[in-house]
Amino acid sequence: MTRKYKISVLPGDGIGREVIPEAVTVMRTATSSTSGLEIEIHEFECGGEYFLKNEREWSEEAEAFTKNEADAILLGGIGAKDAEGKIVRLPDGNMAGYSVVIGLRQILDLYANIRPVKLYERVPTPLAEKGPKDIDMVIVRENTEGLYIPARGRITGREEGDLAVDLRVITASGAERISRYAFNLAMERGGAPSDGKRRVTCVDKSNLLAGCKLFRESFNKIGESFPDVVKDYAYVDAWTLLAIQKPEYFDVVVAPNEFGDIISDLGGALQGGLGISPSGNIGDQHAMFEPVHGSAPDIAGKNVANPLAAILSVAMMFEWLGTKHNDKSPITAAIKIRLAVEKALGTSNIRTADLCVGEWSKVKPSTTKEVASEVTKGIAE
Numbered sequence: 157m158t159r160k161y162k163i164s165v166l167p168g169d170g171i172g173r174e175v176i177p178e179a180v181t182v183m184r185t186a187t188s189s190t191s192g193l194e195i196e197i198h199e200f201e202c203g204g205e206y207f208l209k210n211e212r213e214w215s216e217e218a219e220a221f222t223k224n225e226a227d228a229i230l231l232g233g234i235g236a237k238d239a240e241g242k243i244v245r246l247p248d249g250n251m252a253g254y255s256v257v258i259g260l261r262q263i264l265d266l267y268a269n270i271r272p273v274k275l276y277e278r279v280p281t282p283l284a285e286k287g288p289k290d291i292d293m294v295i296v297r298e299n300t301e302g303l304y305i306p307a308r309g310r311i312t313g314r315e316e317g318d319l320a321v322d323l324r325v326i327t328a329s330g331a332e333r334i335s336r337y338a339f340n341l342a343m344e345r346g347g348a349p350s351d352g353k354r355r356v357t358c359v360d361k362s363n364l365l366a367g368c369k370l371f372r373e374s375f376n377k378i379g380e381s382f383p384d385v386v387k388d389y390a391y392v393d394a395w396t397l398l399a400i401q402k403p404e405y406f407d408v409v410v411a412p413n414e415f416g417d418i419i420s421d422l423g424g425a426l427q428g429g430l431g432i433s434p435s436g437n438i439g440d441q442h443a444m445f446e447p448v449h450g451s452a453p454d455i456a457g458k459n460v461a462n463p464l465a466a467i468l469s470v471a472m473m474f475e476w477l478g479t480k481h482n483d484k485s486p487i488t489a490a491i492k493i494r495l496a497v498e499k500a501l502g503t504s505n506i507r508t509a510d511l512c513v514g515e516w517s518k519v520k521p522s523t524t525k526e527v528a529s530e531v532t533k534g535i536a537e
């Protein structure tokens with residue numbers, strides 16, 4: 157039986173408006189070349205540029221559809237600048253587009269931020285002695301608690317600017333569910349590149365912070381139900397060192413929100429940069445997929461942004477839909493997209509400027525559209 161999936165597409169600001177339309181073309185091509193799969197795309201404007209024109213971050217229709225009807229969400233980048241070059245902000249000081257990108261994570265309870273770190277063949281990594289066989293891990297970041305919950309402020313009654321507080325909240329239930337996600341993910345993967353062992357590394361600062369102690373206790377409790385997965389630990393500062401020295405040791409890495417945020421940018425660097433780093437924000441019912449990069453105003457409007465992060469985010473989306481609905485067709489589409497990306501990188505020199513470094517520094521950079529067309533061609537073949 158063919159199932160139709162409704163997708164909310166939110167390109168957002170800056171390069172989101174360039175890479176998401178290309179990712180949508182790839183999505184349509186993968187769908188039409190896969191039997192038993194149908195999609196219905198609903199595209200809406202949102203973010204800072206929309207706010208400048210409409211004094212809302214998105215339309216009521218966009219908000220209602222995305223929250224209540226969409227089977228999955230694809231988001232570009234959020235963050236615009238006004239005519240004076242200042243970031244467009246809401247009256248409360250948050251960046252315009254905040255309720256889309258951060259709000260959806262909270263409202264739809266997208267508690268797992270998943271960032272695969274995989275080095276593709278013929279992509280430059282800054283690690284001189286490492287290659288694709290060494291770099292293949294997934295960072296699982298808790299996405300709804302930690303330091304980023306909106307419990308913060310300046311203390312009034314003191315000299316202005318003297319004292320600010322950010323409250324960090326960790327709950328046992330939150331730490332347990334993200335740990336469970338990480339262990340389940342390890343069971344689906346083939347283990348760490350170095351030794352093939354299924355391993356989940358808990359990255360925290362439990363030698364110092366109470367929240368991290370609770371996070372680690374919760375990790376250990378959940379880990380007891382996964383005897384086939386090695387429980388592993390690293391303090392966050394040490395992890396950054398180890399990830400550079402021996403990335404091949406890591407399989408699945410789980411961390412509280414703010415630590416996960418920081419270490420996954422390091423992961424992005426290992427796999428060739430933000431232009432090729434996809435992500436998913438996943439809950440039990442809903443999920444939103446987005447490139448790790450933001451709106452990158454410095455390169456917006458030039459047709460130079462790498463569309464692969466957005467395209468690989470579509471592959472993650474199809475994989476999630478297929479797993480959630482026990483439907484093989486979206487999984488087939490995901491595999492086709494990944495193979496087409498591998499083929500485009502592996503057999504052509506068509507690559508955007510961010511990947512024209514090192515061995516490829518003499519290659520003439522391709523445009524956003526040229527790279528996406530190469531991927532689309534690979535799916536259709």
Ligand code: ATP
Nearest residue numbers: 234235430431449450451452453454461462463510
């Ligand atoms: P934020 O993440 O807070 O939205 P931002 O929008 O300023 O920040 P990013 O979009 O994360 O920044 O990008 C940081 C830099 O990385 C950009 O200045 C750009 O040079 C580069 N970059 C990001 N995405 C891409 C891409 N898809 N292709 C090529 N370069 C990129």
